[in-house]
Amino acid sequence: MRVFKSRSNFLFTLFVNLVMLTSLLLCLIPFVYMIALSLSSPKAIINNEVFLWPKGLNVEAYLQIFSYPNFFHAYGNTILYTFGGTAISLFMMILFAYPLSKSRLRGQKVLMKIVIFSMFFTGGLIPNYLLVSSLRLVNTRWAMLLPFAINQFNLILLINFFRTIPADMEEAAIIDGLDYFGILLRIVLPLSGAALATVGLYTAVFFWNDWFNGLIYLKSSQFPVMLFLRNIVTGTSMVGDAAGAGDKTSIAISIKSAVIITSTLPIIVLYPFLQRYFVKGIMIGAVKG
Amino acid sequence: MKTYKREATTITAKKYFLRYWQLYLMLVLPLLYFLVFKYAPMVGNVLAFRRYRPGMGAWGTEWVGLDYFKRFFADPAFWRAFRNTLVLSLLNLVVNFPIPILFAILVNEMRHLAFKKVVQTVSYMPRFISTVVVIAILGELLSPSSGIINILRERLFGLDAIYFMNDSKYFRLIYVLVDTWQFTGWTAIIYLAAITGIPSDLYEAATIDGATKAQQILYITIPSIMPTIMIMLILNIGRLLSLGFEKVLLMYTPDNSMVSDIIDTLVYRTGLANQNYSYATAIGLFSGLIGIVLVAGSNTLSKRLTGDGIY
Numbered sequence: 001m002r003v004f005k006s007r008s009n010f011l012f013t014l015f016v017n018l019v020m021l022t023s024l025l026l027c028l029i030p031f032v033y034m035i036a037l038s039l040s041s042p043k044a045i046i047n048n049e050v051f052l053w054p055k056g057l058n059v060e061a062y063l064q065i066f067s068y069p070n071f072f073h074a075y076g077n078t079i080l081y082t083f084g085g086t087a088i089s090l091f092m093m094i095l096f097a098y099p100l101s102k103s104r105l106r107g108q109k110v111l112m113k114i115v116i117f118s119m120f121f122t123g124g125l126i127p128n129y130l131l132v133s134s135l136r137l138v139n140t141r142w143a144m145l146l147p148f149a150i151n152q153f154n155l156i157l158l159i160n161f162f163r164t165i166p167a168d169m170e171e172a173a174i175i176d177g178l179d180y181f182g183i184l185l186r187i188v189l190p191l192s193g194a195a196l197a198t199v200g201l202y203t204a205v206f207f208w209n210d211w212f213n214g215l216i217y218l219k220s221s222q223f224p225v226m227l228f229l230r231n232i233v234t235g236t237s238m239v240g241d242a243a244g245a246g247d248k249t250s251i252a253i254s255i256k257s258a259v260i261i262t263s264t265l266p267i268i269v270l271y272p273f274l275q276r277y278f279v280k281g282i283m284i285g286a287v288k289g
Numbered sequence: 290m291k292t293y294k295r296e297a298t299t300i301t302a303k304k305y306f307l308r309y310w311q312l313y314l315m316l317v318l319p320l321l322y323f324l325v326f327k328y329a330p331m332v333g334n335v336l337a338f339r340r341y342r343p344g345m346g347a348w349g350t351e352w353v354g355l356d357y358f359k360r361f362f363a364d365p366a367f368w369r370a371f372r373n374t375l376v377l378s379l380l381n382l383v384v385n386f387p388i389p390i391l392f393a394i395l396v397n398e399m400r401h402l403a404f405k406k407v408v409q410t411v412s413y414m415p416r417f418i419s420t421v422v423v424i425a426i427l428g429e430l431l432s433p434s435s436g437i438i439n440i441l442r443e444r445l446f447g448l449d450a451i452y453f454m455n456d457s458k459y460f461r462l463i464y465v466l467v468d469t470w471q472f473t474g475w476t477a478i479i480y481l482a483a484i485t486g487i488p489s490d491l492y493e494a495a496t497i498d499g500a501t502k503a504q505q506i507l508y509i510t511i512p513s514i515m516p517t518i519m520i521m522l523i524l525n526i527g528r529l530l531s532l533g534f535e536k537v538l539l540m541y542t543p544d545n546s547m548v549s550d551i552i553d554t555l556v557y558r559t560g561l562a563n564q565n566y567s568y569a570t571a572i573g574l575f576s577g578l579i580g581i582v583l584v585a586g587s588n589t590l591s592k593r594l595t596g597d598g599i600y
Binding site: 006008009012013016017019020023024026027028030031033034037045046048051092093095096098099100102105106111114115118120121122123124125126127128129130131135146147149150179180181184205208209211212216226227229230233253256257260263264267268271272275278279 | 305309311312313315316318319320322323325326327328329330331332333334336392395396398399400401404405407408410411412413414415417418419420421422424425426427428429430432435437440470473474478501502503535538539553556557560561566569570573574577580581584
């Protein structure tokens with residue numbers, strides 16, 4: 001039993017906990033509502049009977065989207081872009097961050113300026129589009145991967161982390177006859193698991209959620225699942241229409257919700273376990289930057 | 290003597306390179322990437338001063354000077370987008386700058402540690418959800434025929450359904466509130482870190498002097514995190530013109546375009562949809578230059594006020 005020193009402190013604690021409970025519910029309710037809609041019968045949806053609990057429980061919407069080849073295809077594309085993009089990105093960022101973490105390396109300061117300037121001034125939408133187009137990358141999957149290989153914020157995160165590795169470990173390794181590639185592979189990377197996980201997660205989330213680049217660069221067979229969802233929402237793309245015309249809108253609602261849930265599921269499910277890495281990034285980044 | 294010295298430096302440079310060539314080899318590929326994918330598009334901005342003809346290269350065909358700039362300066366659609374960008378950004382700043390600070394202060398006051406952990410974990414999550422998903426959920430919550438908000442309005446107050454997503458009156462409000470939902474928890478992490486750094490004896494002394502919680506927040510917590518607040522404010526001012534383009538694009542409908550057409554969506558529409566490449570590049574370049582001025586200005590301001598900048 002907690003003892004409150006005064007009435008005002010008790011009221012304050014009550015107020016804090018109420019606000020926090022409300023925030024918690026506000027964060028969760030949209031997802032709960034989507035789950036409820038995706039599991040409800042079209043009849044219950046059309047009669048506006050669904051609140052935060054499914055009504056007329058069934059998995060018809062999920063069965064339907066899984067029988068829909070375009071959805072599978074888009075989901076597969078997203079998995080490909082996420083793994084491919086993250087692998088390319090980590091490779092490039094490690095190669096750049098390691099030399100840049102050596103502040104006494106000649107030319108390092110100029111290179112840092114090149115990186116930082118590009119954070120504040122970018123080519124803009126049209127020049128970027130024309131570049132990708134003149135590199136003949138439009139309508140190829142590379143258009144989703146190559147232009148985003150290095151995110152400057154993540155790069156600086158990695159540089160900051162590499163700098164925390166004690167210099168005498170490297171000196172000892174040089175005496176032992178390791179070259180710089182050896183040091184990077186055998187000493188720096190094994191010590192950087194947490195930083196690599198953090199940067200890798202940010203990158204993976206970026207590629208998983210990306211849709212706009214798919215919209216401007218890809219043809220429909222290459223679309224990622226987020227673009228597929230966006231096209232369902234805007235009505236550009238058809239959802240399953242096996243049911244009668246009268247049921248179409250309510251069917252569409254449960255199917256839309258099922259697509260929302262399945263396309264977000266990996267993030268929602270993995271998030272609680274990986275949360276500490278997500279938060280770590282903002283902390284390392286806050287040191288300078 | 291002079292020749293000897295020069296020789297000495299070349300030998301050192303050679304030695305230096307022999308010793309560190311692997312480090313330089315590592316950065317060749319990423320540097321090439323920066324030149325191609327970050328710097329070439331910057332140079333590509335010359336398109337704003339040149340006429341583009343399809344099939345005749347990304348650099349345009351002939352110089353037209355400031356023609357495209359003159360044209361969009363005379364275009365009411367540009368000024369509408371400019372005004373919409375400013376209004377939406379400022380509104381967003383006024384609402385969503387203080388909220389994470391308050392949120393962090395309140396989270397810090399939570400005494401039940403398990404509950405605190407749950408609240409923190411859940412409140413960061415929206416930051417990692419795709420904007421497409423966020424707007425899709427919003428569309429269902431606010432749907433006039435089946436959305437839970439309209440159903441509740443009707444059941445509880447007998448009000449008529451409103452097509453929120455399509456009504457220009459609600460666009461700005463919805464945009465700002467979605468931003469609150471997406472980023473409050475995440476942004477609060479920075480303030481929470483600052484609050485954690487406040488020495489606890491300050492609070493102990495205040496408690497002995499009989500200060501209430503509210504007084505402690507007002508006279509200890511907020512003044513202590515003022516430097517962080519200032520840096521964040523300056524950062525936000527530097528980013529004033531860069532709104533969540535994807536979110537606006539997803540929320541854009543012809544019916545709310547009066548308020549939802551911002552500079553970025555205008556560039557997208559005139560450039561990619563209508564293929565007016567040079568004209569759109571000019572608008573994009575103009576807004577990019579304002580962005581640079583804002584960042585540089587706010588950084589100078591930050592260095593003068595807090596002694597620390599962002600670069």
